[in-house]
Amino acid sequence: MSELLERLKQAVMAGEEEEAASLVREALEGGLEPREIMDKALMPAMEEIGERFSRNEAFIPELIVAASAMEKGMEELKPVLSGEDKGRGLVILGTVYGDIHSIGKNLVRMCLEGAGFEVLDIGEDVRTERFVEAYREHRPDILGLSALLSSTMQRMPEVIQAVRAEDPSAVIMVGGAPVTQEFADRIGASGYAPNAFEAAVKAKELVAGKSR
């Protein structure tokens, strides 16, 4: 199985979409858990290509094709992640303004859906006013903010402030590679999670806390 996961990782890094999808199906058929497939193949692939990018050994077109291959692989995991649990509440999810990274957010969406949340994904590069409008219109149980750049994570406090001006008790969860628990606490977020699985666990905790 580890050889299969290694092939999957290589396929994602090479941007081979169909191959990535078919290897994910094969891994699932072989009895691997979605979490293992993500932790041991899909995420390491993006990490490695990211490191190459930092060393100027890979370039943006390669990141883009790898990202698409990862998305294709994730699509295959979606039906498995979507559990029977339903009706945990509504989460609005978006990547903050100036930031177009979508993969992590999409993974969080899938895990939240799998955990029984309804998710309204308002996309990437979302302006603060748009978060407020969406919040006002839908009154979600949780608002989730994603940022992948150390520059754009600085937008998070602004969004939190604007949404809390609308509803002081708004529950807001933050995440993304540069975001830490310490940062989340400092900006007054209600919750933080380092990955998509933990995000679903945290979201359940947050809605349970809300109804008490």
Ligand code: B12
């Ligand atoms: C893929 C990628 C891209 C793709 C994005 C494609 C897409 N559709 O998303 C493209 C090529 C477009 C891109 C562009 C850029 N990128 Co880029 N990119 C990456 C890369 C390689 C992977 C990111 C990723 O998808 N990871 C996989 C996912 C699954 O992980 P994740 O995003 O961290 O998400 C997980 C958690 O963080 C968490 N999470 C995420 N969101 C949320 C939200 C909530 C609420 C919660 C609870 C949890 C949570 O759960 C997720 C799943 O487990 C990273 C390097 C890396 N190794 O991270 C660089 C990286 C993020 N990019 C970087 C940079 C600099 C850029 C560019 C500025 C490059 C340039 N010079 O033009 C542009 C910026 C564009 C913009 N304005 O946003 C830097 C950021 C440095 C920094 N700290 O600021 C990185 C770290 C690369 C590097 N080492 O230099 N990028």
